[in-house]
Amino acid sequence: MSRLVVISNRVAPVRKSESGSEGGLAVAILDVLKDQGGVWFGWSGKITEHESQAAQTFDHGKLTYATVDLSQQDYDEYYTGFANSVLWPLFHYRLDLTDFSRRDMVGYYRVNVIFATRLLPLLQSDDLIWVHDFHFIPMAECLRQAGCKQRIGFFLHIPWPSIQVLLALPNHEGIVRGLCAYDLIGFQTESDLRGFREYIEHEIGGEVLPDGTVKAFGRSLRADVFPISIDTKDVGRIAEDAVNSPQTERLRDSLGGRKLIIGVDRLDYSKGLVQRLEAYEHLLKVYPEQRGNVVLLQIAPPSRSHVNEYRDIRHTLERTAGHINSTFAEFDWNPIRYLNKGFRRQTLAGFFRLSDVGFVTPLRDGMNLVAKEYVAAQNPENPGVLVLSRFAGAAQELDGALIVNPYDTEGVGESLQLALTMPLEERRERWRTMYDHLCDHDVVAWRRSYLDALRSVTRND
Numbered sequence: 001m002s003r004l005v006v007i008s009n010r011v012a013p014v015r016k017s018e019s020g021s022e023g024g025l026a027v028a029i030l031d032v033l034k035d036q037g038g039v040w041f042g043w044s045g046k047i048t049e050h051e052s053q054a055a056q057t058f059d060h061g062k063l064t065y066a067t068v069d070l071s072q073q074d075y076d077e078y079y080t081g082f083a084n085s086v087l088w089p090l091f092h093y094r095l096d097l098t099d100f101s102r103r104d105m106v107g108y109y110r111v112n113v114i115f116a117t118r119l120l121p122l123l124q125s126d127d128l129i130w131v132h133d134f135h136f137i138p139m140a141e142c143l144r145q146a147g148c149k150q151r152i153g154f155f156l157h158i159p160w161p162s163i164q165v166l167l168a169l170p171n172h173e174g175i176v177r178g179l180c181a182y183d184l185i186g187f188q189t190e191s192d193l194r195g196f197r198e199y200i201e202h203e204i205g206g207e208v209l210p211d212g213t214v215k216a217f218g219r220s221l222r223a224d225v226f227p228i229s230i231d232t233k234d235v236g237r238i239a240e241d242a243v244n245s246p247q248t249e250r251l252r253d254s255l256g257g258r259k260l261i262i263g264v265d266r267l268d269y270s271k272g273l274v275q276r277l278e279a280y281e282h283l284l285k286v287y288p289e290q291r292g293n294v295v296l297l298q299i300a301p302p303s304r305s306h307v308n309e310y311r312d313i314r315h316t317l318e319r320t321a322g323h324i325n326s327t328f329a330e331f332d333w334n335p336i337r338y339l340n341k342g343f344r345r346q347t348l349a350g351f352f353r354l355s356d357v358g359f360v361t362p363l364r365d366g367m368n369l370v371a372k373e374y375v376a377a378q379n380p381e382n383p384g385v386l387v388l389s390r391f392a393g394a395a396q397e398l399d400g401a402l403i404v405n406p407y408d409t410e411g412v413g414e415s416l417q418l419a420l421t422m423p424l425e426e427r428r429e430r431w432r433t434m435y436d437h438l439c440d441h442d443v444v445a446w447r448r449s450y451l452d453a454l455r456s457v458t459r460n461d
């Protein structure tokens with residue numbers, strides 16, 4: 001069996017971290033790398049005066065970690081600049097937050113060349129190369145230019161935008177040409193794939209054959225849908241154990257019999273957090289019987305705080321949460337508990353199981369694993385209800401959720417009321433369809449189907 005080489009911006013922790021925060025994805029990829037042998041290659045997380053001349057490697061059984069440091073300029077232009085201030089907002093339909101500069105674009109390509117150059121000496125001729133996410137779209141092109149003949153696959157964790165949005169990216173054609181240097185492109189949803197095919201057919205005169213093969217820029221490749229998932233049974237087990245943990249007990253005691261709505265996100269403008277709080281405010285306004293009887297626990301640790309927009313969203317959220325609390329709070333009840341810190345997976349799983357409603361309302365999201373984790377963590381006898389944005393990739397699969405439009409804050413408020421008052425029988429039915437689906441489509445099935453597809457592509461150059 002070929003060796004697997006995984007490339008992602010950050011590599012998973014070398015050892016099982018004390019924080020216990022590795023998600024199913026890291027574990028699923030580590031499992032295969034450890035079993036079959038392989039390399040995990042990415043940024044070390046360090047900024048040094050000059051970027052590394054060679055990758056630093058570290059062996060752990062059959063697995064080799066290989067990392068590269070970035071210079072400050074590379075970090076500013078590639079990571080903060082083009083990846084997080086152009087591709088991330090634009091692919092999440094936030095043209096208003098997209099801050100394109102040619103300097104950052106050049107930095108993005110430069111870092112991709114640096115990474116490809118550092119990776120090359122580590123490659124073997126029959127390796128299977130799997131590149132992850134928007135940081136490394138041009139990686140295959142860089143590797144091919146250096147003579148790399150191995151099969152190279154790409155998986156996009158974030159949405160692929162519709163054609164009109166993508167056209168706002170000044171180098172859209174270069175980005176798509178870069179993608180077409182892969183042998184297999186994996187998207188999260190059918191609508192991402194549709195957007196990509198539409199661009200190929202209508203913008204650059206490429207072709208999509210009836211079997212799905214894409215012909216563009218003189219190559220043929222495969223593009224398909226591989227919805228990412230979680231280790232469903234494992235999350236369920238962790239949640240069952242965590243339900244009696246001291247932290248879950250403390251949370252339960254603090255609620256004093258009130259219902260709990262939970263939101264867990266990275267603090268990111270794509271997650272729809274302000275609209276979410278406004279929807280909750282609508283619930284409290286229109287259904288006064290909920291006042292004093294429900295609590296919203298919103299967990300949102302800051303991310304990418306060096307990007308201005310992330311600082312802005314943090315301030316807006318603090319203001320909105322403060323306003324709602326000061327409007328509705330009583331001396332013995334606060335409607336919102338807003339926490340700016342992260343928790344271990346185990347703790348979160350216990351919190352999910354305790355919650356009556358999982359509140360997941362991104363304005364755009366590639367998949368959203370929190371929605372899946374919430375479902376997996378429920379008690380089958382008394383499951384909570386998932387309120388889920390139609391703009392999360394997960395909504396394509398989780399049809400037992402109450403699917404909402406996050407821009408319709410009144411509508412979302414009504415759905416919260418429906419969730420809080422839903423009879424047990426209906427909750428069980430809805431949960432069962434979602435849980436069964438997630439058992440059949442877990443992260444191991446995802447990894448297997450992607451790698452099987454990559455192994456079976458025919459290389460044509």
Ligand code: ADQ
Nearest residue numbers: 023157228264265266299301342343365366367368369370
């Ligand atoms: P993210 O935008 O980071 O990921 P998401 O899928 O929701 O979003 O979460 C990834 C992991 O982080 C989950 O395991 C979740 O439990 C954990 N997490 C999120 N918020 C947390 C918090 N406040 N505290 C602790 N842990 C937290 C990107 C894309 C998503 C896509 C994933 C995987 O944006 O759309 O689902 O990659 O492909």
